[in-house]
Amino acid sequence: MTQSELKDFLDEKVLQYNTLDFIESDPVQIPHLFTQKEDIEIAGFLSATIAWGNRKMIIKNSHRMMELMGNTPYDFVMSHSDEDLVRLETFVHRTFNGQDFIGFIKSLQNIYKNHDGLEALFAKHQETNSMQKSISEFKKTFFDIPHLARTQKHISDPLNNSAAKRINMYLRWMCRQDNKGVDLGIWKTIPPAFLSCPLDVHSGNVARKLGLLTRKQNDGKALFELDSKLREFDSTDPVKYDFALFGLGVFEGF
Template identity: 85%
Template structure:
């Protein structure tokens, strides 16, 4: 199909999948539990961090994270005690364990205390047409306090060739604003036009079948290639096509 036909096809799929029904089977439901800005962004960040593997298990363990924080993420981050952190030691999701969880809480406290919060950190170092440099700079700040080396693997760095799928998904949740109610759109300082599609095995395979992607690996170079093609389809809101690519891959086996 030509570009006009491809855009029409994908636009229809965005409409099909960017609905409130999508929330029921997606970890985006976790930040939707809250109304306070800081609770939304912390709950979203933690659930996005463990968003790999079986989706049912991702959602189950994300809810457990929130339970362990007393269903008050921001209050827990800002006023936790060492005893509170010990409660997190039993947590595990694949390779993300209680030690990692405890560090994330400490680092988030540092970010809110000394860097004006998550939005402020991600808003720095923005470049057009991509937010990938901001993600790399975020990782530097996130690990500026003492930490175990093992924990670094849980935050991707696009400048090291990663597609940073989970952080790009998180930024879609926080920054993308539309009337459908899936993405929360609470961050106004980052334009959706510079966001990148969360590239994973599903969206990557669909993109290749549609001729949007030629690179075989789902890495940073592939993401840059996909970004370029999606921005041709919609320069103001390219990541809306994540709904189409993901939906076609996961729900339709395209």
Template identity: 70%
Template sequence: MNSSQLKEFLDQKVSVYNNPNFIESDPIQIPHLFSLKEDIEIAGFLIATIAWGNRKSIINNGHRLMEMLGNSPYDFVMNFSENEADSLSSFVHRTFNDTDLVYFLKSLQNIYKNHGGLERLFEKNAEKNSMQPAIHHFKKTFFELPHPARTQKHISDPLKNSAAKRINMFLRWMVRNDNAGVDFGIWKSISPSQLSCPLDVHSGNVARKINLLKRKQNDAKALFELDNALRKMDPADPVKYDFALFGLGVFESF
């Protein structure tokens, strides 16, 4: 395929997967339970954090986590104290456990009380064509409170060569307004043009097969390469192609 044929092929696949039917099999269904901006943000952030491994398990644990937060994540975060830690002791998803969850809730409380919330924190360090420096600075702020060393592994740092798949996915959810009811588009201070594709094994493998990506590792350098290729096809909304790459990999075994 030449470049115009490839764009046409991928645009068609975006239309196939970027629609409400996608929600029922994806972790994005968890923040879709809510209508309050802060509930959507916090639910989205927590679910994106545990979004690795079996998708059904992610979704099941996501629903369980929201129930533990009283199905009101923002209110729970803002009123959270160490006294409630015991009520979370049974939560675990792979290597993310109650110790990590307790710190995440304390840090989110700090972010909303002292840093203007999640959107403000990411927007503050965003660059014209990249959110990766903003993710780096976000991690520094997220761990500014005393914290267990083990918990740091659950937030990736692009400046340490991570593709930061889960945070890039969370940013796509918050920033992109797809008019299809999948991504939320509730963060108006950041443009979709600044976003990066959530690069994982599925999107990476498909991108290599269609020659959008040459680098073998799914790291920050590969993400930069993929971003450049996707921005050539649609500079205003490059990460819409995440739907095509992910759909081709997961649903079509491309």
């Protein structure tokens, strides 16, 4: 395929998969349960954090997280009691356990009380064409307060050459102005042009087959390579191609 043919092919796949039907089988459905900004962004952040493994299990456990917070995530983060936190101890999703969950709630409270919330914190260190430094700085602030060392592994640092798939997916949900109603686009301070593709095994394999990626590992260097190619296709909304790459990999076994 020529560059032009490849762009047309991917644009077609974006239209095919960036539809409301996508929500039914994706954890993006969790933030869609809410209408208040803070509820949406907290629900999105927590469900994106556990978005690895079996998708049905991710969705089931994300719903469980919301139930444990009384389906009012922002209110729970800001006004929970010690007794409320005890309820979270039973939670487990793969290696993310109840103690990690409790640590995340405390860190989120610190962010809303002392850093003007999630959007302000992510927006603070953004650079032209990249959110990777911003994600790294976010992680530092997130673990500013006393925490278990084990919990740190649940937020990636792109400056340590991680592809940070889950946080990049979360930023897509929050920032991408999507007229199809999948991504929520409630954050207006971060341009979609700065976003990175959530690179995982599916999107990575498809990208290699299409000649968009030569690097074998799905790491930070691979992400930079893929982002550079996708920005050639659409510099204002490069991350829309996540729908094409993911759809081709997961739904079509491309």
